[in-house]
Amino acid sequence: MAREFTSVGVVGLGTMGAGIVEVFARNGIDVVAVEVSDAALDRGRANLTGSTDRAVARGKLAEADRDALLARVDFRVGLDALRSVDLVVEAVPERLDLKRRIFAELDRVCKPEAILATNTSSLSVTEVSVATGRPHQVVGLHFFNPAPVMKLVEVVRTVVTAAEVVADVEALCTRLGKVDVTIGDRAGFIANALLFGYLNHAVAMVESRYATREDIDAAMKLGGGLPMGPLALLDLIGLDTACEILDTMYRRGGRDRRHAPTPLVRQMVTAGLLGRKSGRGFYTYEKPGSAKVVPDESTPAQARPAAGDGARPVARVGVVGVGATAAGLDEVFTGAGYDVVRAAPGEDLAGLAEVDLVVEAVAEELGVKKELFASLDGICKPGVVFATTTSSLPVIDIAMATGRPADVVGLHFVGPASAWPLVEIVRTVRTGAEATATARAVCATLGRTAVVCGDRAGLVVDALLFPYLNDAVKMLEAGYATVDDIDHAMKLGCGYPTGPFELLDAVGLDVALASQRALYRELRDPGLAPAPLLEHLVTAGYLGLRTGRGFRDHTGR
Numbered sequence: 275m276a277r278e279f280t281s282v283g284v285v286g287l288g289t290m291g292a293g294i295v296e297v298f299a300r301n302g303i304d305v306v307a308v309e310v311s312d313a314a315l316d317r318g319r320a321n322l323t324g325s326t327d328r329a330v331a332r333g334k335l336a337e338a339d340r341d342a343l344l345a346r347v348d349f350r351v352g353l354d355a356l357r358s359v360d361l362v363v364e365a366v367p368e369r370l371d372l373k374r375r376i377f378a379e380l381d382r383v384c385k386p387e388a389i390l391a392t393n394t395s396s397l398s399v400t401e402v403s404v405a406t407g408r409p410h411q412v413v414g415l416h417f418f419n420p421a422p423v424m425k426l427v428e429v430v431r432t433v434v435t436a437a438e439v440v441a442d443v444e445a446l447c448t449r450l451g452k453v454d455v456t457i458g459d460r461a462g463f464i465a466n467a468l469l470f471g472y473l474n475h476a477v478a479m480v481e482s483r484y485a486t487r488e489d490i491d492a493a494m495k496l497g498g499g500l501p502m503g504p505l506a507l508l509d510l511i512g513l514d515t516a517c518e519i520l521d522t523m524y525r526r527g528g529r530d531r532r533h534a535p536t537p538l539v540r541q542m543v544t545a546g547l548l549g550r551k552s553g554r555g556f557y558t559y560e561k562p563g564s565a566k567v568v569p570d571e572s573t574p575a576q577a578r579p580a581a582g583d584g585a586r587p588v589a590r591v592g593v594v595g596v597g598a599t600a601a602g603l604d605e606v607f608t609g610a611g612y613d614v615v616r617a618a619p620g621e622d623l624a625g626l627a628e629v630d631l632v633v634e635a636v637a638e639e640l641g642v643k644k645e646l647f648a649s650l651d652g653i654c655k656p657g658v659v660f661a662t663t664t665s666s667l668p669v670i671d672i673a674m675a676t677g678r679p680a681d682v683v684g685l686h687f688v689g690p691a692s693a694w695p696l697v698e699i700v701r702t703v704r705t706g707a708e709a710t711a712t713a714r715a716v717c718a719t720l721g722r723t724a725v726v727c728g729d730r731a732g733l734v735v736d737a738l739l740f741p742y743l744n745d746a747v748k749m750l751e752a753g754y755a756t757v758d759d760i761d762h763a764m765k766l767g768c769g770y771p772t773g774p775f776e777l778l779d780a781v782g783l784d785v786a787l788a789s790q791r792a793l794y795r796e797l798r799d800p801g802l803a804p805a806p807l808l809e810h811l812v813t814a815g816y817l818g819l820r821t822g823r824g825f826r827d828h829t830g831r
């Protein structure tokens with residue numbers, strides 16, 4: 275029989291703690307909610323009532339249920355109020371010294387049989403547990419943000435956690451309507467170990483002005499299918515918490531420089547730009563705690579390009595190529611009212627003399643593309659914009675094959691071929707403002723969201739997505755978690771529509787490996803080296819859905 279939890283304590287009522295209180299109280303469990311001061315307690319109470327009031331307003335919670343929920347919560351200052359609870363979940367800031375101090379105090383205050391749990395995202399549960407005299411009764415109970423919404427809880431078992439304690443908290447998770455995965459004590463557990471390198475890389479893109487915050491977030495939502503962009507997500511998590519998590523992951527996770535907090539994160543924390551909770555982070559919010567973004571000095575002046583911004587008129591479009599991409603482009607441009615001229619590489623290109631824009635989708639080989647652009651240079655009229663759809667080759671190499679590199683851009687159509695909701699416009703060091711403006715205006719006419727970025731391997735979407743997938747393979751290879759657990763963690767903890775292994779099987783392991791190799795070649799960062807397991811599976815011909823087998827066997831379906 276699993277242990278009965280009738281009363282629990284939650285310590286720290288910030289971004290996570292208030293949500294955890296709500297989860298327990300919604301499920302009929304009495305909660306003692308503890309803060310460090312009266313002022314912090316008032317803020318914590320406001321966090322909880324704000325959330326439950328929103329649930330009532332949206333029709334997700336009846337008023338009477340809200341009142342019953344709030345009646346189950348006893349708000350207190352100081353840990354002494356936790357004498358009789360069966361379980362405590364600690365959710366104070368991500369600092370080891372603070373958590374160890376609190377656990378030592380909880381050990382003194384709580385009844386001997388009480389289970390002590392930490393909601394830490396990255397710190398060692400083992401190190402926290404040995405601050406008590408009952409390390410076998412200490413676990414990690416890692417909820418996801420927002421706790422009432424996200425289904426996943428990572429249950430972290432240390433080498434000393436008793437098996438029955440793990441079983442008891444697993445049963446509790448089920449009672450709370452959560453799905454748990456039980457794992458060992460490793461920095462970042464499953465989800466954050468895969469998430470934070472990606473988030474930090476997105477910040478580095480903003481810091482280096484590679485792309486704007488709006489463009490990076492739009493790219494990952496539309497091109498990566500994610501529920502939220504990385505910068506909006508960092509604002510939700512809180513930059514102070516994110517910075518502490520990155521720091522710990524860097525120290526505990528093998529000093530992978532991808533986890534060393536980007537200087538911009540630290541500067542923002544110092545400046546008090548913590549995200550939603552302080553009213554300003556990467557974006558500006560209506561007020562502290564609000565989810566509503568309001569315009570600020572970085573908000574683009576106009577959502578759509580307007581006439582007069584230097585865009586050249588485009589009526590006739592040349593599409594070069596014979597494959598599926600070229601056929602899709604033909605359809606998309608024709609559908610938007612452009613006069614399309616199709617041409618095949620190696621054949622007579624004279625028909626392209628009068629087009630205003632050329633988009634090539636020929637073989638993904640630098641020599642082929644350079645040769646094509648060199649001949650287009652001799653055929654096309656002045657003022658034409660040349661676009662390459664490459665996703666892996668440097669656009670500048672292609673541009674320099676022409677005598678007019680200022681007129682060359684990349685136009686990478688991203689997403690399912692039929693929809694292509696996103697276009698990454700690549701601006702090289704030689705691309706002129708008129709060519710970029712023309713590309714933007716054309717994308718607007720096509721009804722596609724365009725994002726502008728620099729000329730780097732993987733552009734925005736692939737550069738952020740493939741290292742995450744590669745990290746998932748490394749985690750599997752290390753024996754830390756299973757394919758199913760990792761897929762579940764990302765879907766239920768982070769709201770991803772597919773798990774990393776589902777995605778790898780769908781895009782093709784060979785495609786993922788080629789992209790990862792290109793990123794590694796360009797950046798020479800050891801953390802980006804392709805996972806050996808990925809290389810082996812590709813060598814073995816296990817390429818995913820296309821061959822019937824990848825990380826999963828699809829032959830029986």
Ligand SMILES: NC(=O)c1ccc[n+]([C@@H]2O[C@H](COP(=O)([O-])OP(=O)(O)OC[C@H]3O[C@@H](n4cnc5c(N)ncnc54)[C@H](O)[C@@H]3O)[C@@H](O)[C@H]2O)c1
Pocket residue numbers: 285286287288289290291308309310314318364365366367368369376393394395396416417418419510511512515519551
């Ligand atoms: N923010 C997230 O998205 C997220 C997600 C999962 C887990 N976590 C983890 O949850 C924990 C809390 O993070 P957060 O983002 O909610 O932080 P937060 O800063 O929003 O809230 C921390 C709260 O702890 C309170 N506090 C500080 N010292 C205290 C003490 N001695 N006694 C009682 N309360 C005290 C603070 O007043 C504050 O309200 C961290 O370990 C973090 O890694 C955070």
